Amino acid sequence: MSAREKPRLGVFKFSSCDGCQLSLLDCELELLAVTDAVEIAYFLEATRKDMKGPFDVVLVEGSITTPHEAELIRQIRKSSKVLITIGACATSGGIQALRNFADVNGFLDIVYARPDYIETLDTATPIADHVQVDFELRGCPINKYQLLEVLNAFLNKRKPNIQNYAECIECKQRGTVCVMVAKGVACLGPVTQAGCGGLCPASHRGCFGCFGPMETPNTTALADRFLNELGQDKGTVLRAFRSFNANAPAFREESLKHE
Amino acid sequence: MPDRQAVIDRKDLGALFTLLADEGYQTIGPKPYDGAIVYAPISSPEELPKGIGDEEEGGHYRLTQRGDAKLFGHTKPVQGLKAHLYPARQKLWSAEKAGHGFRVVKDAAPQPRYAFIGVRACELSAMLVQDRVFEGGPYVDKGYAERRKNCLIVLVTCDHAGNACFCASQGTGPDASEGYDLKLAEVVDGSRHVFVTEAGSDKGRAILSKLSKQDAADGDVKAAAANLEAAAKGQKRAMIAGVAELLAAKLESPHWEDVAKRCMSCGNCTMVCPTCFCSTMEDATDLSGLKAERTRKWDSCFSIDYSYIHGGPVRNTAGARYRQWMTHKLSHWVEQFGVSGCVGCGRCIIWCPVGIDITAEAKAILKGA
Missing domain, CATH: 3.40.50.700 (NADH:ubiquinone oxidoreductase-like, 20kDa subunit)
Known part of the structure; x- marks a missing residue:
């Protein structure tokens, strides 16, 4: 060329x-x-x-x-x-x-x-x-x-291979042990789009949601888990959803519920 | 006539690892890692989770100290052996531009020879299910078939049930009657620490003949049997009988929408399920467009892309996706492959971040009938 x-x-x-x-x-x-x-x-x-x-x-x-x-x-x-x-x-x-x-x-x-x-x-x-x-x-x-x-x-005029499913899929493909289930660490992985390769859970941290909401985010179910099983208060849940992607509609709506 | 039972002393177990390595196997077994037990390459019994147990519930898992010297006192590792026999990412072939067309380059790498040590009955049952998926019918997955043929299975029977276990109700454990090369039952009684051993195949018999062993004492065999009985009777969960027919009749149950409120479509259940096999093909080019590659990756029926056909995805709601997964696993899998797709290991319950319990959902659907 x-x-x-x-x-x-x-x-x-x-x-x-x-x-x-x-x-x-x-x-x-x-x-x-x-x-x-x-x-x-x-x-x-x-x-x-x-x-x-x-x-x-x-x-x-x-x-x-x-x-x-x-x-x-x-x-x-x-x-x-x-x-x-x-x-x-x-x-x-x-x-x-x-x-x-x-x-x-x-x-x-x-x-x-x-x-x-x-x-x-x-x-x-x-x-x-x-x-x-x-x-x-x-x-x-x-x-x-x-x-x-x-x-x-x-x-090359083809469809990009970029997945919109949850970060959890990358964690499991990589063989990372789930930090939420095995350590009780709050993790946004289930509602966050894959793409980072599962960086934070592989370093024993919960997902911070850097890649924004996944394709079908059930933030309510996850927030309920944070509040009722992981002992988080509303302020902590609010801040979890209100960070790098605070204005992404699914995260914005969830954080507003915890004001 | 079953093979006469022998015992291998704990101190002689290392010889098994050495022998398998000498015969060209890569030994894979349970190992503590990151607060859990996982299957990983291990080269001696010293790497096994000595004295470590596990505590499991819906959406909950913790390692525990058993207070004994058992090497296999846990229940089942986080993910099954699926990752070894059916890797999460597999390059199928690549192609190079040639004139106006392209030339396919096949990936001819030899398949690994795994010796799986510490395989549970549910795990083995899952392999037999995947054998039907990948090897049954006219289109055999050659890579899987070769890895499977190459592998050697050292089953270890369970001595207790985890809280999420329900293999007894699925008829997939805690004992196994076929499919293994060696079967070990770990018995610890005071200072006595032995493995009641039997061979289940010619490969297993050949291995066993080269190991140092004694005849099993009555006490050993009784203890092994008692452990197995405890593992069967101690199961707190059970799949309801007739679930295949029930689910087939309940496709319009309002309960699917109830599950949808809790289900996050994250796909964890499908990833940890030892029989789930859904995949997607990924075609990629290099920047120049001169080389292309096709990769097969684990996918999940919980993703939107998975059911995307012309015009949009078929399963748009979480309820529809959960229904697809559960009814396939427990109901139309039977029509498709002749067995249930569920081996009752309970991994989907443990590793669901919100603890959705497939046995409880089945009961709820039955009640709503």
Whole structure:
């Protein structure tokens, strides 16, 4: 394939920590294969090269938290054939969506010496609330192998092998002993989408829900278990559901029940 | 005539491991790991869970100290031997681009030779069920068949029932009459620590002939029998009789929606079930598109993708998915494979994060009749 025919890739950042686009750089050896397969046209974390659109594939990290971002994402959408959002911020609003549960002006007054310099929205929202998204890749951060798989699938015009079932399936495939059953540790695994490979339970911690709600999340059943069998109080249950994916509808609704 | 029973002294058990290793087997047995007993590669009896028992209930599992020297005083490991005979992830073949088409490259890696030590009767029953699934009928899973043919089974009978056990009501344990190569019954009486042993196959007889042993004493055989009886009588759970017919008649029971309120569709029951065999195929390419690979992975009937056909998934509600799992396991499995898909190990009860109990659900459906 000649360089001219290579698909043009853009990587854009909105309100986020940069960790997900870093996952692309973290691909190391595979990164060479990526650069063979695509022309990196815009990726400020990796290169100062600032090429204009249109783009064949765009990866978008971060959530929409300012009026400027709300406008910018529309422009990016217009110049992209395929738009893929990456990470909890871009797919649900991220940790900054905690503001959605409170008055944003309260935070402004506490955090900034001159709140009047700050122009922000009342909420942090996922990209899909603003523009059409072709694929959402979950995670906080995303799993680099899943990122490669998604890029690969779009380049080869096939369906990405990304599962939407519960994290428990990955734990069992890996042979991890269930921390909730064998240790009484509260774990969001049964309501969280697979993708991380079961990192936390393999390190004796409960799942924190980084990959957001799985396809059919029964959060009520899990919250009941936390409250009635694992001895958690309502505040702890609320905080379990209100973290990196606080604004994902299933987690948001569950946390609101425990206010 | 059954083989005459012999005993192997505890101190001579190591020789079994050495012998199996010498004969090219990879020895797999129960081992304490991360607060549980799991099947793992072990190379000597010293790695067995000495004096360790387990406590089990719906959604609950803890290791306990038995206060004795038994090596097999636990009930059953977290996951069965399914993971060895039917791995969670298996590459089936790969392909390379060739001209306008592609060339298939078969994965010709030799299959492992496992010696499974400490297999329970329910576990063995589960293997016999999976044999029907993978080897019955015209389409044999060759990889499974080879691993299964290669393997050697050292069954160890149970000395007590776990709280989730219900093999007695399923007719799958706690004793086994076929399918093993060696059967051991562990007897500890004061300082005497022996394994009442019998061979169940030519392979087993050949192994046994090379081991140091004595004739079993009356007390040993009686103790082994008493242990087995305790394991059968001590079972607190039981599957209701006639469950296959009952479930077939109760597909519209309102109880399915009751289960759906508790069931999280997480799939844990299907993952730990030693007979569940559902899988999905994953086709992947490399970035260049010049190489492709097909992988078979464990899947679960609790996932949406599993029943996805043109237009959408067939089983949209948790009730429908639970009904599919339970009625398949206990009812139409019998029509499909000639036996029940449930061996009564109780793993689905223990490892369900919210403790849903298949025996209790069956009773509830019966009551609602």
